[in-house]
Amino acid sequence: MTDKVVIHIGLHKTGTRFLQRMVFGQLDAARFAVNPPDVWDPLRDAVRKPGDGALADRARAAVADWRNRGDGRTLIISEPHICGDMFSSYHDYADNVPLVTELFPQARIIYFVRRPADWLQSAYRQLLARGRSVPIQVFLNYYDGAFRPRLGRWAHGSRNLNALELPFLQIYQAYAEAYGAGRVHLFRQEDLRSQQSLVERRLADVLSLEQLPKPPVERSQNRSYSALAIKWLHPGTTRRFPPPTEEDLGKPDHRFPRLRGKVRRVRRALTQHVFDRVVYRDWDLLAEDGMRGVLEAHYAGQERALAELAAAELRRAGQGETTPMAAT
Numbered sequence: 514m515t516d517k518v519v520i521h522i523g524l525h526k527t528g529t530r531f532l533q534r535m536v537f538g539q540l541d542a543a544r545f546a547v548n549p550p551d552v553w554d555p556l557r558d559a560v561r562k563p564g565d566g567a568l569a570d571r572a573r574a575a576v577a578d579w580r581n582r583g584d585g586r587t588l589i590i591s592e593p594h595i596c597g598d599m600f601s602s603y604h605d606y607a608d609n610v611p612l613v614t615e616l617f618p619q620a621r622i623i624y625f626v627r628r629p630a631d632w633l634q635s636a637y638r639q640l641l642a643r644g645r646s647v648p649i650q651v652f653l654n655y656y657d658g659a660f661r662p663r664l665g666r667w668a669h670g671s672r673n674l675n676a677l678e679l680p681f682l683q684i685y686q687a688y689a690e691a692y693g694a695g696r697v698h699l700f701r702q703e704d705l706r707s708q709q710s711l712v713e714r715r716l717a718d719v720l721s722l723e724q725l726p727k728p729p730v731e732r733s734q735n736r737s738y739s740a741l742a743i744k745w746l747h748p749g750t751t752r753r754f755p756p757p758t759e760e761d762l763g764k765p766d767h768r769f770p771r772l773r774g775k776v777r778r779v780r781r782a783l784t785q786h787v788f789d790r791v792v793y794r795d796w797d798l799l800a801e802d803g804m805r806g807v808l809e810a811h812y813a814g815q816e817r818a819l820a821e822l823a824a825a826e827l828r829r830a831g832q833g834e835t836t837p838m839a840a841t
Contacts (some may be wrong), residue, residue, distance in 0.1 A: 515588070518620040519720060520613065522688070523659055524603070526635040527625035527702040533591050535728040536716060541790030545720075546586045552579050553590060556616070560595045563608035576616045587720070590617075596684055599636055600672045602663075606684050614691045621719055622688050626681045626819050629700040630808040634799055638737040640672060642781050645765070646749030647671040649798050656756040660807065665762035669754050676808065682815045683823065701823040708827065715830040741794040742784045784805070 521532060537547045552575050559565065559572040579588070595613060597603040613620075627635070637652045651669050656663045663675045686706040689697045698719050705712050717725045743750055799805035807814075 518590070518617045519623060520595070520614075520617060520620045521589070521591040521625075522533040522586065522633060522781045523624070523682075524596055524626060524632070524684075525543055525593045525599040526632055526639060527627045528705045529591070529593050529625070531705070533624070535727055536713070537591055539726040539728055540589070540720070541637070543695065544586055544710060545589055546584060547589045548591055549579070549588070551575055552588070553592065556590065557592050557594060559612060560592065560609045563597075563612070565568060565607055569612055572612065572616065589720075600640070600674055601666065602674045602676075602678045603680055604675075605683065606680060607687055608690055610687050618664065621828040622697040623700070623716070624685060624688065624690060624697060625700045625702055625705070626823075627634075627686075628816055629679045629681065630799055630805050632679070632681075632705075633808065634675075634797070635737055637798065638743070639745060641738055641747055641750070642652070642784075645671045645776065646747035648750050648752060648754065649804075650802065651754050655804055656754075658802070660804075661756060664757055664759075667764045668757040669761050670765040677811055679812070679815075682804065682818050685819070699819065699822045699825055700826060701702040702820065704827065711831050712832045713826045715827055718830065718832070736785075736789070737791050738784055739793045740796045740798055741792065742788045743798075746784055746788065 520528075521537070523529065533548075537545075540547060547749070555568070555572040555575040559568040562568055593599075595609050597606040597609065610803055625633075633653060637649045640652055647669055650656065651671055652673050654663055654668070655676070660676045663673055666672065685697065685699055698715070700715070715724050717723065722773055797805060799808065
């Protein structure tokens with residue numbers, strides 16, 4: 514049969530919730546199958562644990578069943594974990610490329626990126642919503658005036674990452690090599706904010722639509738914690754930590770984990786639905802210790818390349834310049 518497949522591979526923190534709810538979620542169900550659970554769930558499990566043969570086989574079987582059903586609709590998969598683990602700097606992105614291309618060899622790829630420094634700050638705010646209150650320096654491994662390599666997935670009781678090893682451009686290059694550059698559509702989260710109409714027009718082209726359906730309600734999606742809320746409701750973020758040693762590594766073994774989880778959920782609700790709705794004051798958390806300057810200098814070349822790719826994509830908006838979806 515003819516497969517028509519569009520895969521949104523991420524990244525996290527680049528408007529994914531907006532895309533899933535306000536774009537893909539509004540498409541005509543007679544023409545589009547968006548994240549059908551019998552396909553999406555096995556695939557999601559497999560890409561979350563790359564290298565697990567049993568999960569990969571389960572995903573293969575699910576896709577085979579979908580094909581055998583003869584569903585003529587366009588299949589849309591939106592799964593940012595295809596790019597890997599965000600809290601490990603997406604170091605495992607390449608492990609998922611072979612499985613994705615095997616399952617969907619003629620798909621179109623939608624890939625959203627963001628300025629690396631801003632992505633890191635947003636990822637830190639996401640961490641605070643679910644994990645321990647630690648300063649941003651711990652999350653980014655910034656000690657004694659420099660960014661350090663990560664020693665382990667957990668340090669000082671918190672997830673952390675290699676701040677200088679984000680492979681945003683390499684992810685694009687891997688999928689462009691696998692599918693051809695004409696099938697990989699790169700967008701920036703910044704353009705989704707400043708040039709939303711152009712981004713939406715280009716997404717419509719990719720989906721073979723004249724225009725995207727208008728969402729029922731225009732509203733903010735998944736707004737990050739404000740800096741003021743972090744300062745007042747996460748007092749642990751003002752502490753200073755030394756560079757971690759072996760004794761500081763490893764996932765913490767908390768007493769009463771269920772109680773801690775409930776407390777975090779209450780604090781998260783208080784932050785998002787009370788504090789930040791009443792007073793939302795924000796500032797650049799990377800300004801401290803001059804971290805932003807270091808990050809922007811480090812990623813300047815990658816950021817320019819991504820901006821050029823995104824600009825070229827938007828120049829095609831409204832022109833219908835897409836590679837026709839073909840049989841797999």
